[in-house]
Amino acid sequence: MAAADAPAFADDDRPRSIVVRVSPADRIFRGVLRGAGIAVLVMTAGILVFLALQSVPAFKAVGLRFFTTSTWFISTNQFGIAAILPLGVLIALIALIIAIPVGLAAALFISEYAPPRLRRTLIAMIDLMAATPSIIVALFGLYFLTPRILGVEAWLAHHLGFIPVFRFTMSNFAGNYVGSTFIAGVVVSFLVIPIIAALSRQVFSQAPQGEREAAYALGSTRWGMIRTVVLPYGRAGMIGASMLGLGRALGETIAVSFILTPVFALSFHVLQAGGNSPTFMIASHILEAGPKEISALMAAGLALFVMTLLVNTVAAIIINRSRSGASASAD
Amino acid sequence: MLQQESRPAAPSAPLPAAEPRVLLRRFTPEGVATVAGAAAGAVGLVWVLYERVLPFSGALGFWLSWYAVFLALYAAMAALQWDKREVGHRVTTVAFVTGGVLALVIVLGQAFYTLLRGFPAVRHLSFFLQTMSFTGPDSALTGGGVLHAMIGTAEQIGLATLFSVPLAVAAALFLAEVGGLLARPVRIIVEAMTALPDVIAGLFIYALFILTLGMHKSGLAAALALTVTMLPIITRASEVVLRLVPGTLREASYALGSSQWRTVWNVVLPTARSGLTTAVVLGMARGIGETAPVLIVSGATKELNLNPLQGPQVSLPLFIWNYAHIEAVTSNYVARGFGAGFVLVLVVLVLFTIARRLGGKAPGELSRRQRRRLARERARA
Numbered sequence: 001m002a003a004a005d006a007p008a009f010a011d012d013d014r015p016r017s018i019v020v021r022v023s024p025a026d027r028i029f030r031g032v033l034r035g036a037g038i039a040v041l042v043m044t045a046g047i048l049v050f051l052a053l054q055s056v057p058a059f060k061a062v063g064l065r066f067f068t069t070s071t072w073f074i075s076t077n078q079f080g081i082a083a084i085l086p087l088g089v090l091i092a093l094i095a096l097i098i099a100i101p102v103g104l105a106a107a108l109f110i111s112e113y114a115p116p117r118l119r120r121t122l123i124a125m126i127d128l129m130a131a132t133p134s135i136i137v138a139l140f141g142l143y144f145l146t147p148r149i150l151g152v153e154a155w156l157a158h159h160l161g162f163i164p165v166f167r168f169t170m171s172n173f174a175g176n177y178v179g180s181t182f183i184a185g186v187v188v189s190f191l192v193i194p195i196i197a198a199l200s201r202q203v204f205s206q207a208p209q210g211e212r213e214a215a216y217a218l219g220s221t222r223w224g225m226i227r228t229v230v231l232p233y234g235r236a237g238m239i240g241a242s243m244l245g246l247g248r249a250l251g252e253t254i255a256v257s258f259i260l261t262p263v264f265a266l267s268f269h270v271l272q273a274g275g276n277s278p279t280f281m282i283a284s285h286i287l288e289a290g291p292k293e294i295s296a297l298m299a300a301g302l303a304l305f306v307m308t309l310l311v312n313t314v315a316a317i318i319i320n321r322s323r324s325g326a327s328a329s330a331d
Numbered sequence: 332m333l334q335q336e337s338r339p340a341a342p343s344a345p346l347p348a349a350e351p352r353v354l355l356r357r358f359t360p361e362g363v364a365t366v367a368g369a370a371a372g373a374v375g376l377v378w379v380l381y382e383r384v385l386p387f388s389g390a391l392g393f394w395l396s397w398y399a400v401f402l403a404l405y406a407a408m409a410a411l412q413w414d415k416r417e418v419g420h421r422v423t424t425v426a427f428v429t430g431g432v433l434a435l436v437i438v439l440g441q442a443f444y445t446l447l448r449g450f451p452a453v454r455h456l457s458f459f460l461q462t463m464s465f466t467g468p469d470s471a472l473t474g475g476g477v478l479h480a481m482i483g484t485a486e487q488i489g490l491a492t493l494f495s496v497p498l499a500v501a502a503a504l505f506l507a508e509v510g511g512l513l514a515r516p517v518r519i520i521v522e523a524m525t526a527l528p529d530v531i532a533g534l535f536i537y538a539l540f541i542l543t544l545g546m547h548k549s550g551l552a553a554a555l556a557l558t559v560t561m562l563p564i565i566t567r568a569s570e571v572v573l574r575l576v577p578g579t580l581r582e583a584s585y586a587l588g589s590s591q592w593r594t595v596w597n598v599v600l601p602t603a604r605s606g607l608t609t610a611v612v613l614g615m616a617r618g619i620g621e622t623a624p625v626l627i628v629s630g631a632t633k634e635l636n637l638n639p640l641q642g643p644q645v646s647l648p649l650f651i652w653n654y655a656h657i658e659a660v661t662s663n664y665v666a667r668g669f670g671a672g673f674v675l676v677l678v679v680l681v682l683f684t685i686a687r688r689l690g691g692k693a694p695g696e697l698s699r700r701q702r703r704r705l706a707r708e709r710a711r712a
Contacts, residue, residue: 023593029592033509036501036519040566042561044520047531061686097534104507105430113427123432128683129438129611134529137646139655139672140441143448143665151389190437195526197434221420228607244526251528253623258656279530281625286537293540301534305527312523322520 002053017328029184048304055299066299072264072281073292079298081278083266087181088277090097091256094185094270095192099249100242102107103196104191110197111204112226117255125202138258141187146178146259149186153177179261181275186253192245199244199319203237204230236318247308253279278304292318336473336702361412366425369405373397376404382559402426410675442680452670453650463633468661477671479635480650486639487629488619490554494703495561496611502562506627508595518570524563532559533627542630548630550639556624565614572606573599613690616682620675622648647675 019323022030059066067079110122123159157168170176174249215225231238256277262284263274278300286297377397405425409418451472452458458476466475502521506514536556540546576599584594600607630643631653645653655668 015709016360020483020536025593029590029595030509033501034511034513036498037509037513038678040502040521040524040562043562044524046539047535050535051531051542054538054542080554090440102430102433104426107430108433109427109431114431122435124687125435125438126361127613127687128680129434131393131616131620131650131679131683132438132441133622133675135620135651136445137620138673139448139651140444141668142656144444148389150342152392152395155392163527168652190441193434195438221416223420223472224416226423229553247523247526251531253530254530254652269339273457279528281532283623284529286534298534298538301531305702308526308528308531309523312526313519315526316522319522 051302058295095188095249098189099192106197107201138255181270199241203234207233240319247312373401394556440626449669449673484646497566507573530623533624553625553629568610612686628691
């Protein structure tokens with residue numbers, strides 16, 4: 001306003017440069033906090049470095065054959081993760097096949113269908129499920145679920161045995177169904193469901209109220225509203241949550257170790273006794289291992305860590321993006 | 332769809348009879364009858380199929396196939412009465428409710444099953460007062476207990492909390508208050524590390540402490556492994572809480588001339604106190620049940636070891652691992668494992684309840700006692 005009346009001052013009407021003078025105390029304070037942030041990065045890098053250092057002897061002994069050998073004979077230098085790692089991934093995939101539909105359904109139930117009075121309790125229940133120690137889940141899986149799920153396995157093997165995954169090549173004896181990849185996957189899914197449910201519920205509950213009402217005003221049913229508003233809005237969150245669940249499933253140790261009977265050959269018959277995973281190998285072998293086997297287990301741990309860190313980081317990026325854009329964009 | 336009859340009924344103009352009233356009730360007699368009919372029909376059909384046509388065994392399989400038949404029957408019955416959109420709405424509603432109920436059943440089932448199986452062992456007071464030093468596989472449940480494991484858990488989780496909380500809160504403050512270019516990678520790594528394979532934390536401490544520095548297995552090493560798992564969990568939960576502190580409070584503090592660290596210390600942290608406590612307690616609840624990290628680095632013993640710096644020390648999850656899995660040779664050993672599970676479930680439930688109680692409050696909201704104290708101080712002034 002002043003500029004229009006008095007052109008003489010027009011030259012002075014420039015934005016003043018802002019000088020922030022941070023006091024020494026504040027500088028120290030920020031330095032300390034930044035140090036704590038860096039410490040988290042250092043810790044992650046430290047895990048990588050130390051696992052890599054310890055796995056050097058194993059790689060010196062077998063070289064890149066570590067990734068193509070499926071047996072685990074330490075003394076003859078015939079060991080590798082060619083069977084262990086894919087079998088671990090198979091368990092995680094089975095867990096996800098169960099956990100994604102159940103977790104998303106639970107999330108939608110809590111955010112869209114549950115009566116508001118119940119909602120807080122249900123959210124607490126999902127959080128409690130996430131806080132349930134994996135050893136409690138393992139006890140439940142081994143002593144309660146395993147005897148009861150054998151019938152289901154036998155039924156799948158009999159009637160759906162023509163599907164390669166369900167083919168059963170062993171004799172039809174209850175002991176041959178125990179300790180299978182399938183049971184391990186089911187138990188691990190109990191640990192993944194709360195992760196998927198909690199994260200996707202958060203995203204669903206942020207779906208814009210105006211668009212929900214618009215869908216209802218156009219005559220949509222509740223499912224129609226969910227399909228056209230909530231699910232498209234929460235797509236990135238659902239993908240991120242599922243990937244974080246995958247990371248959790250790949251890294252699950254205790255539940256898998258309780259259930260599995262170890263095998264060292266790559267087999268995709270998930271109903272048969274016998275499975276494996278890097279976490280299971282580490283937990284069951286490291287206490288009795290000699291120096292060379294410890295190194296081999298460290299190498300397996302390194303492969304697992306790199307894989308889960310990649311999966312989790314991509315998941316975290318997706319989730320972060322979906323959160324930061326939550327208030328700005330509506331697509 | 333929804334039509335309201337807000338018009339006062341005029342006696343001269345009769346209401347149009349063509350439009351039926353829309354009921355706003357959630358449960359209609361037809362709806363309930365359709366669900367019940369489909370459920371009952373599915374029981375009958377599955378019983379015939381299951382017992383006669385496809386030989387199957389086990390109750391779990393029965394209910395799985397019952398559910399599949401129930402959904403199909405329900406869709407068919409709904410299609411007889413309602414239009415396509417309504418059928419989609421009804422069937423998906425049932426499916427989503429099932430997902431919620433299933434999650435609920437799993438979480439409660441796990442807890443109650445452990446409590447139930449653990450009860451025979453925890454019934455005896457000796458379970459809390461004795462160790463396993465003089466207890467063999469065949470010993471009766473009247474002797475031998477988890478005293479050493481409870482003390483080990485308390486010491487390890489105490490040390491891990493001591494190590495992780497200052498670092499985690501400082502890292503969360505960095506993310507929420509300082510920010511900058513570095514904040515984004517740190518936030519993403521923290522988020523990724525929350526789903527870190529728990530066995531990796533143990534392997535890392537094993538590689539660093541025992542193989543590189545040449546220390547022995549001890550409670551301290553277990554506490555360090557727990558620190559690695561708890562740190563990202565507490566950091567992420569704390570950052571969420573710190574972001575909820577209203578910016579106006581910070582601005583008010585700056586306007587009064589205080590520096591950043593004064594603002595954080597006197598305004599931000601006290602405001603977020605209850606939420607931060609929740610974050611810490613949730614982190615403890617997660618850490619207390621971790622087995623894989625301590626399995627590798629704490630060693631195993633049947634005796635009481637009060638010193639976390641020296642000698643092997645077991646914790647409750649490790650006790651379960653040993654007696655219900657590795658040495659599950661007799662039913663009494665398994666019962667003791669479940670007994671330790673009983674204690675663990677109770678501890679997690681207590682921690683969880685504390686966290687929920689504190690977390691229910693908004694940042695800065697005062698408890699009744701705090702409000703009373705403020706009122707007293709004001710009256711005195």
